[in-house]
Amino acid sequence: MSKNYTDFWSEVGIKFFEHWPERNPIFGDLPESEFTPEQSTALADAVAERKKQIATWFRWQTNPLRLGRRSGIRGLVVSLMKGTRAPQKMDIYSNKFYSKKIKHVADEAIRVQSVTERGPKLNKRRDVVRQMYEKESKEVKAKIEKKYCQKQGESPKVDDTTKIKAIHELGPMLDRILQYLAHITGGWKFSVLMGGHDPSTGEVSVFNYHVGELESGAQFDQAFSNFNSMQSAFLSFVKDAIAFESMLPEEGDNESDSDVKGDEDSSSRRRA
DNA sequence: CACAAGAGTAGTGAGACAGC
DNA sequence: GCTGTCTCACTACTCTTGTG
Known part of the structure; x- marks a missing residue:
């Protein structure tokens, strides 16, 4: 690269x-x-x-992070693909203590040194965080260190809003991905069946997405006369798979992080 | 193959701004 | 007025590529 x-x-x-x-x-x-x-x-x-x-x-x-903020589709792709950099110790420290004890020190430093520009202000705040962390007690540093180690292996949490947004953007997102794949494979055609619990309806939903069409404009779902029965079979499969998953023990995330909210609740796991 | 150098990425809080 | 998004400067880190 x-x-x-x-x-x-x-x-x-x-x-x-x-x-x-x-x-x-x-x-x-x-x-x-x-x-x-x-x-x-x-x-x-x-x-x-x-x-x-x-x-x-x-x-x-x-920066893809910035580009990703511009459109939901790209943003979602980026959010799915992100994760190469875990939050740093300084980030965790700031996140935890900023409003409690860092902010007023940083504000005071900015005021005393008459920093007015946004860039230098941000630097000053970062500088204050760094200095304060260095002066912190061993206990606090140990806590941050522990959290830092946990974050390293942690998967991002996904709440219902994120899920609904992701489901709504599946079409355009898949379109981008599949169009690209079609291009680099020299014109392969794709038919995708997907389904699962939809938090916005509380039901199990299935969708299909196709790349490739006939002269008549028909895509695979229209060209194949038994497509509806195929989709019904897939819906049954998804329901069974979900029922099976709900019987499995919950994944161990017992080392609960009291700061993390919006975790998947048990009701949303009891699917249709 | 090991290392160095450089490119790319993710994150920080505040403030500006747009849209409702 | 509120909410969400973008922008700012910078750094620590990862990843990729070039070089010896």
């Missing part, structure tokens, strides 16, 4: 500084030939800093 971006960043840098020369905001109209060595160094540092900022901005613009 790694690519050589050296030329790209050089080009971006050239274009950017053509439009917005870094020396303008620092030294105004003073020509470069009149710079002192210190000013030249300061300018070089500012340019390097600006390049870093541009790279960060570019990465943010192409």
